[in-house]
Amino acid sequence: MNCKSLVLALGLVALGSATQVWAQDVLGPLAGAVDQQLVKGWQAGEEGGWFVLRNDTLEGSEQTLAINAGPPPTDGREITVNVTLKSQIPEAAIGLLARSATNNDVCLMEITAEAKGNLFCVIEGDFKSIASVPNAARMDGSDIITMVEVPGAARFFINDTQIGDVTYATALGAEIGIMAYERGTFGLADFQISGPEASSGAGLPPKGGSGGTGLPPKGGASAGGSGSGTAPSSGGGSTGENSGGGDNKMAAIMGPLADTINGSDDKEGWQLFFEDNWLVLVNSATASSELVYKMPVGPLTSGERVTSLDIGILPPQGEDAANFTKSAAGILIESSDGSASCIGEITAARDGLVLCFGADGKGREVGRLAGAAQGGGKDVLQFVERPGFGEFRLNGQVIAQLQDDPALGGDIGILAYERGEFYVGGFTISSGAGTASAGTPASSGTPSSGGTTSVGAGVPMFGHDEARLIGVYLGLTNSIFMHEFGHALIGELQIPSTGPEEDSVDIFSALKVVEPTMYPTEDEGINAIGREVATYSALQWYYSGMLAQQQGGGETPWQDEHTPDLKRFRNVFCVMYGGNPAIFTDMAEQIKFDERTLGRCEEEFTKQNRAWRTILAPHTRVDTWFPEGQLPADAPGAKVEVTFEPSNSEIGTFLATTFGDGLRGFADNLSKNYALPRPIAVTYKDCGELNAWYDPREGTITMCYDLIEHLALMISDIEMGTGDTGSATQTQPTSSAGNVAKTSTASVGNATSADELADLGVPVTSVLFPAPYKGPTPASHSKAQILTTQDLAAALNEGTPMLLVDTSGLAETIPGALSVTDAGKDGSLTDRFQSAVDGWLKEETATDAKMPVIFFGRDRQDRSSYNGALRAGALGWNAFWYRGGIEAWQSNGLPLAAVE
Structure with a gap:
């Protein structure tokens, strides 16, 4: 981006219709916010190619321009703006902000008049400073502020220097814009929101900081001495006089693999050196050569182990990148005897690729994500391992999964292949229960972006059975949402309810959840998911009811409007069984559902289905699936709008990023089916309580991540043995205080305290x-x-x-x-x-x-x-x-x- 000089003048040209085209050029998506959001006392106009804001008199005043960009896509987005300012007040600042759409929560990356870079958040009125960097800005019109955002996290830069990270803040994932503060003249230009792009030019951007850090130039050591300026020798071993500094630098970049690299012999044709916070592996001439460094980690008996590696690839200096598309670097796993191995790698052609090799040396491609790598040193490769299972991910996307592969449980390391310059860093191996390796601090790479398996250890994955996994989370979510939507229909449409409303909307939810199973598609995979969704929407009540009963809490207070959980299970299961007995017969037998009751369930389904369809018919658009509808297909009506607030919970984040689009589509279909008199705003959020509710005054539905998390963990504890719950038929021991006993056998294993x-x-x-x-x-x-x-x-x-x-x-x-x-x-x-x-x-x-x-x-x-x-x-x-x-x-x- 060309540097601009800010021409300061007393007069500003007011923005009007004649300058909107120009405003679009420099403000991009922010152009439309100026007229609506300009604060009284502030002036706006154009000067020397800048959009300029000026405040001459208002002390402590803030001017923001923001748009609701919504949550970032799973592969992330990048927001950049060129800024400058002139003010006599040191605290005056201009910066890039992320702000909640529903409250005043905000995170801001700003440059002050004294060239300081400040990153901070204000959440629920509490100020939290994340980073403050003196002289971070050049103040010559060339300063660029960047925010790289993925679901649940954002990383901020000033002029390609990383300032700090924000994770799971409520300010993220909604509004994006700029803020100017205090009196002065503030300029901005080239505001852009885009997907992460590859770095251009011959080199990679510095990892974790700009140049000029005192590190040696490519290919050589510094002129004597130790410290961060030391480089390893041309191979893996470090030079004698500089070994202290080189070892420290290697450890900082390559973590637990540092000793292996430092202790390895040189490999002919390869050179190693440090550049900024990267270890660079260079092969300029030897075709089809590979460089491998690995360490034993042993089999995983429980828990989860995550290996992470940051990667960038360039062709040999002076060569055309198009001639080196097969050059690759990545994470290697290998059996202890060397007979089997798998490599998850990024190629210079920007593919994510997983190859596995047997004792015969023949390779097979296990998975590929064509063009998924971002390039420019921005890519993070991970290998996530659980007992008998492994998964390679690129920037949070799954490339391939391994089940009981012979390569698991032996060695882990890195591999570079073919000619080129391979930049690697941030190598970490987290400590999982039962591992033989010591963990290291978490990687500084890009945060995981979500997806059905891109999750932390706190998210139950139910054996990675896709139908079951989706069934649990959508079964819980859809049944709870349809319960609250039933309340909303009664409230918004003024539908008469002659019995307990809680019971009525339980039935409405059951009808909606079982309906897809009654009309199967030609795709058996989709049908299987539909059956699992219906199953778990009912099982939640059975499990919670049985656990409460075993723990002595099975009785619901007589004054509570809700029916006890086991009775709720009986009601919803009977309706679902009556609608599709074939898919629920096995469950009915396993839980010993009364045969006489089952005999009445078909009639109960028919009566309840008929009643709800008849009551809603005057408000239903006629359709293939709603022939009873009494409104024309184009009848007007309001929308059901769904918003996902950022969550502090891993399960909340997983739900929003993995199922967000599907849940929005589900709500949109309801808008098409029913003619609603006003919009219904549905918000998924952290509530601090196990609840969900419809607010008739506001016309809103609140879905609490807390409740969904609680139920998902309950099911995981029961079915997967991940907690102390055991099974729903196991009696839970009650806790009681005893005498303090001493043990002399406590001995800490290999797990880290980090x-x-x-x-x-x-x-x-x-x-x-x-x-x-x-x-x-x-x-x-x-x-x-x-x-x-x-x-x-x-x-x-x-x-x-x-x-x-x-x-x-x-x-x-x-x-x-x-x-x-x-x-x-x-x-x-x-x-x-x-x-x-x-x-x-x-x-x-x-x-x-x-x-x-x-x-x-x-x-x-x-x-x-x-x-x-x-x-x-x-x-x-x-x-x-x-x-x-x-x-x-x-x-x-x-x-x-x-x-x-």
Whole structure:
């Protein structure tokens, strides 16, 4: 982009209809926002090729121009703007913003009048500084601010220098624009929103920073000394006098693979050197040559292991890239005996490719994503492994999956093939339970963009059975949504309801969910998904009802408007069975559904289906699927609009990115079927409660990610054994406090404590987290000391007297711990429960105020343990918080004991 000089003048040409074409050229999609959003007291016009905003008198005033761009696509988008300013006020600034469409939450990457780059967010009124970089701007009219956004995350740059990341903030995924602040003259141009594009020119952009970092030039070491300027020798080994600096640089870039690379012999024809934060592997002349570095990691017995690698590929210097399309680099997995291997790679032709080789050396192509790589050093390749299963991903998209492949469970490393310059970095291997490798910090590469398998460990994948996976999430979501939409139809259309409304809309939901199974398509895959959706929409009530019954909570209060869960299951299942007995017969037998009741279900389906269709007919457009409709097909009516707010939950993010388009289409079809008197706004969001509701005053439906997450985890716990629930027919043991027992057998395994202490973006607080106590926790504590697994195991081995308090409510706990699920209940630190906690602690510790009192829960997403430590610390007890909880304890290979 050519640099522009900002010509400052006293007069500004007001924007009007005559200049709209010009405004479109420099403001792009923002051009239409000027007339509607210009604040009184601000002036706008054109000067020297810039769109200029000026504020001469309004102290502390903000001028924004924004458009609702909606959530980013799964493969991301890039927003850029050229900015400049002149002001006598140091805090005056202009920047690129992301803003919520429903509240004032905002994230801003700005340049100030004193050339500082500031990245910050204001969420629910709370200011959070993410980065502040002095002299980040050149202030000569050439400054470019860039935001690279994928679902749930954004990365910000000034002049190609990475400033910082924002993840899962509510400000993301909605409005995008610019903000000018304070008095001064502010210029902007070339505002663009586009998909990520490849870098042009001969070189790759610096990874994690601009040039001039003191690193050696290509092909040579710095002139003596150690530190970041050291380069490895032409092969893998480091030079003797510079080994310290080279080793440190290698470790920073290649993580756990650094020792292997430094200890390897030189390979003829290949050279290695550092450039910025990349390790560059160069083969200028030797055709069909490959360079491999690998390390043993062993088989995975539980959990998940993720290997990540950032990659860029260029042809040899001076050569035409078109002649080197087969050059490739990527992640290698290989069996321990070397007889089988697979490579997930990016080619210079920008394909994502997976090849597997057997003992005969013959390769087979397992998967390919043609043209999926972005180039320019922006690509992130990952290998995600679970026991017996592996998956290669490129920028969050799945290239190929491996099931029980002989290449799994041996070595992992990198491979470069053919001639070219191969830029690699950010190599990490996360620590999964049962792995033999130590983990490293998370990759600095682009965040995962979602997709049906591009998820974190917190998202149940149900054995990667596609029909079952979709069935669970859409079964839960559609049934809950259709329940609330039933309420909306009654409220919006003023439909009479002579019985309990909750029961009526349960039936409406069941009718809508079972309907697709009654009219199968020619695609058996789609039919299978339809059956799973219907099945899980009913099973949620069966599972929750049985669990509540076994845990002594099966009775719904008599004054509650909802029918108890098992009765709800009976009602919806009977209607669904009556509509399509063939697909539900096996389930009816397994759960021992009463035969006499089943005999009446067909008649019940017919009566309920007839009733709802008859009642809705005056508001239904006649159609092939709605012959009873009494309105013409083109009858006017309002829309059902669906919005997905960013979620702090992995499952919420997964739902929005994977099923968002389908759920929007589902709602759009309802708009076509029923003539609604006003629009219905449907919002999926984090609510802080297990709920969903229709608001008759506003005409809105709120769908809580929290509820869907809770139900999905419940089903996973029961069917996949991922939690303590077991099966729906297993009696759940109740927690009770016992005596503190000591163990001398605690020994930490190979799992790292890095994940236990990872910053999840939640600020430290002295306020109790509200129920349901599930969500990201702070990385430190305001009233308690943090313990890692190593700390706790060492204290137990030394026999340190302590009180271990487990707030998880799980059936197994750390040996010697007391299971007290309500120790971390919400409320306030001055409520009556606080004095009860104090009394209980005095009793259990024999009033020894110095005794360590250690609280822990299920994992670092368990907020009840934070609450417990907060209550104890506020009371003056010697409080500790074991944040990693039972998950971290198990990941380190340490034993659990049944709750007494």
